[in-house]
Amino acid sequence: MTQKIIFFDIDNTLLDYEKKLPESTKKAVQQLQDDGHIVAIASGRAPFAFKNLLETLNISTYVSLNGQYVVYKNQAIYENQLDFAALNQLNEAAAESEHPIVYLDHEDWRSSVEYHPHVEEAVSSLKLNHPVTYDPNYYRNHAIYQSLLFCDGEAELQYKEKFPQFEFIRWHRYSVDVLPNGGSKANGIKNLIHHLGIDLNNTYAFGDGLNDIEMLKFIPNSVAMGNAELPVKEVAKHITKDVNQNGVFHGLKIVGLL
Structure with a gap:
């Protein structure tokens, strides 16, 4: 099986409206990792704001601060600060x-x-x-x-x-x-997949917010959550269920990763 990399937004994507991790999402992420894929965070949050989630899901790769601080296996590989x-x-x-x-x-x-x-x-x-x-x-x-x-x-x-x-x-x-200017989750992801040598067609992304639009437009295997704002759904290739209806699990089924 070709190794894939799957990027997940946090708020209202991995985490529900109460900022809790659905059990179905936790199991789905574990299955992706067991299958040899890379699971990564792509968030507007700073790393300190999702440290516990990284530990819970055994994730060490992330695109944080909307693409401005990118880490692979706990090592920063791209930084883009404000002028x-x-x-x-x-x-x-x-x-x-x-x-x-x-x-x-x-x-x-x-x-x-x-x-x-x-x-x-x-x-x-x-x-x-x-x-x-x-x-x-x-x-x-x-x-x-x-x-x-x-x-x-x-x-x-x-x-x-x-x-x-x-x-x-x-x-x-x-x-x-x-x-x-020009900063986005998409730009952070570009730097990460270039660093890893992963083909764009083997990348996937899940999101719901306005800051996910560039990411979902850039990644061909994109999934908007059922609770996503309309402009987000309009640019995504697929639309899954609401985060409170096991949206991540169903989205991974839609794209054939589960």
């Missing part, structure tokens, strides 16, 4: 508009403000045991791969126009991911 000068300008513009920013590297996340209800709501929705702490200068002395900018849709459009150095992708009603 410092542009990030500094974004920070100033956000401060003037009283829009909080959270800065992320692969080990931690820090906020430009001590407290804001929108930051609290968005971060708490991830249900992590890793609180965001206050450090407005964190981006000055760390490699920042992604930021979270807290603003409404109108302000988001203004930031997009003013800062072409970045990609802005909404992940929460109060927040957008800020990535390097």
Whole structure:
């Protein structure tokens, strides 16, 4: 059997709405690994935010921070940080508009403000045991791969126009991911499969969110979750069941991996 690599988004794909791992998904991942395939994470989260999941599923390969920090067998093989000068300008513009920013590297996340209800709501929705702490200068002395900018849709459009150095992708009603221009899960995956020498036709991907669109467009064997947003379903080759209806298991059946 030809070795395949299968990429899974985390939230509302591997994990259900309560951030729990369905038993059917856990068994499916184990079966893929037993069959000799590579199972990888492809997430907007930073590595510190899914450490327990890696351990639970025995996964050591991942595309994190929406493709900006890529790891194969626990070794980083690709890093793409935000341009410092542009990030500094974004920070100033956000401060003037009283829009909080959270800065992320692969080990931690820090906020430009001590407290804001929108930051609290968005971060708490991830249900992590890793609180965001206050450090407005964190981006000055760390490699920042992604930021979270807290603003409404109108302000988001203004930031997009003013800062072409970045990609802005909404992940929460109060927040957008800020990535390097051209940065995406797809770009991170390109670097990983090139590193491994795996043919694109032997890659598979599952996702549900707007930050999965580029990945699902790039990978020929793509699967949108039944709970995915409409633009995500429109670019995927296959659509499986809802995450709460054993969507990953059924999707793997659809593509013939189980």
